[in-house]
Amino acid sequence: MGLKRICASIKKYNNFLITAHTRLEGDALGAELAFYALIRKLGKQGVILNEDNIPYGHEFLPGVKKIRRLDAGSPYIKFGCLVVLDCADLKRTGEVWRLNKENKPILNIDHHISNQGFGDENWVDPHASSCSEMVYRIYKQMRLPIAKPEAIAMYTGIMTDTGSFRYSNTTSFTHQASAELLKFGINVPLIYRYVYENLALEETRLLVKLLPRIHFSAQGRIAYFKLNRSIAKDGTISMDLGDQLLSFARAIKGVEVVILFRENLEAGDLVRINLRSQGKVDVNKVAAFFGGGGHKTAAGCTPRGDINKVIKKVLARIRQVLR
Numbered sequence: 328m329g330l331k332r333i334c335a336s337i338k339k340y341n342n343f344l345i346t347a348h349t350r351l352e353g354d355a356l357g358a359e360l361a362f363y364a365l366i367r368k369l370g371k372q373g374v375i376l377n378e379d380n381i382p383y384g385h386e387f388l389p390g391v392k393k394i395r396r397l398d399a400g401s402p403y404i405k406f407g408c409l410v411v412l413d414c415a416d417l418k419r420t421g422e423v424w425r426l427n428k429e430n431k432p433i434l435n436i437d438h439h440i441s442n443q444g445f446g447d448e449n450w451v452d453p454h455a456s457s458c459s460e461m462v463y464r465i466y467k468q469m470r471l472p473i474a475k476p477e478a479i480a481m482y483t484g485i486m487t488d489t490g491s492f493r494y495s496n497t498t499s500f501t502h503q504a505s506a507e508l509l510k511f512g513i514n515v516p517l518i519y520r521y522v523y524e525n526l527a528l529e530e531t532r533l534l535v536k537l538l539p540r541i542h543f544s545a546q547g548r549i550a551y552f553k554l555n556r557s558i559a560k561d562g563t564i565s566m567d568l569g570d571q572l573l574s575f576a577r578a579i580k581g582v583e584v585v586i587l588f589r590e591n592l593e594a595g596d597l598v599r600i601n602l603r604s605q606g607k608v609d610v611n612k613v614a615a616f617f618g619g620g621g622h623k624t625a626a627g628c629t630p631r632g633d634i635n636k637v638i639k640k641v642l643a644r645i646r647q648v649l650r
């Protein structure tokens with residue numbers, strides 16, 4: 328079984344480079360911080376390093392200051408093992424995977440159903456609510472004591488990936504794990520406030536402007552937002568704001584699939600697409616068709632092309648499934 332083998336691998340190495348996907352969020356950060364604390368308890372060394380910055384609202388996580396960003400000094404970091412958390416494929420780490428020039432073993436710990444097993448050791452559990460929940464299971468398997476800082480990290484990861492325990496990935500085990508983490512005196516309302524109720528005033532103004540731009544398709548079963556280059560410029564559309572749009576749309580009666588289309592965020596004619604499903608449509612399959620992936624109910628992809636043509640193609644694909 329994957330868990331036992333991952334534990335054996337962790338014991339083998341002494342120096343870890345720990346990373347997760349770009350556009351960091353609660354689960355990626357939670358899993359990283361909890362994993363780092365775990366190897367420290369085993370008397371081992373490690374560095375957490377990501378391509379992207381700590382996202383707004385997550386500075387409260389204990390230990391977040393020791394997380395490094397990819398920079399000029401990064402190629403000189405020595406490590407014996409690369410740990411990739413919450414990534415469906417290696418490229419989701421951005422450019423971080425390139426630091427593994429000496430082809431050190433890769434441990435792939437992830438819960439995306441689209442994960443093909445890019446590591447030398449893979450533990451992929453699509454039934455896990457979150458990568459943080461998987462790290463929790465490593466603590467249990469190794470019988471390592473949990474302390475408050477990593478309890479906060481793992482709770483935050485589980486909370487964000489389950490949409491605060493309301494998505495279909497929430498299991499009885501998710502609640503059991505969370506119940507144990509709560510014993511460490513975690514301030515749940517405060518975490519919730521930091522992560523979800525922390526919109527900046529200018530973002531709120533933008534949100535109000537964008538909400539009327541909602542479109543519907545398939546008799547109201549698909550809701551989507553089209554964010555043109557002009558709106559998305561200066562990176563003003565944070566994922567935070569994107570999440571707000573997605574949550575708003577998924578709360579509408581009869582809506583099965585919610586999509587966010589963002590034009591040309593980084594380069595060229597790329598369209599960033601975020602998909603959420605209420606369960607009837609497997610959006611991982613839809614995203615996979617356009618070169619992406621994720622989970623059955625939450626996935627993403629970044630195809631090339633004119634945004635209007637891309638929208639047409641994606642909607643046609645989903646309408647087929649809804650039929």
Ligand SMILES: [Mn+2]
Binds near residue numbers: 354438457
């Ligand atoms: Mn995750």
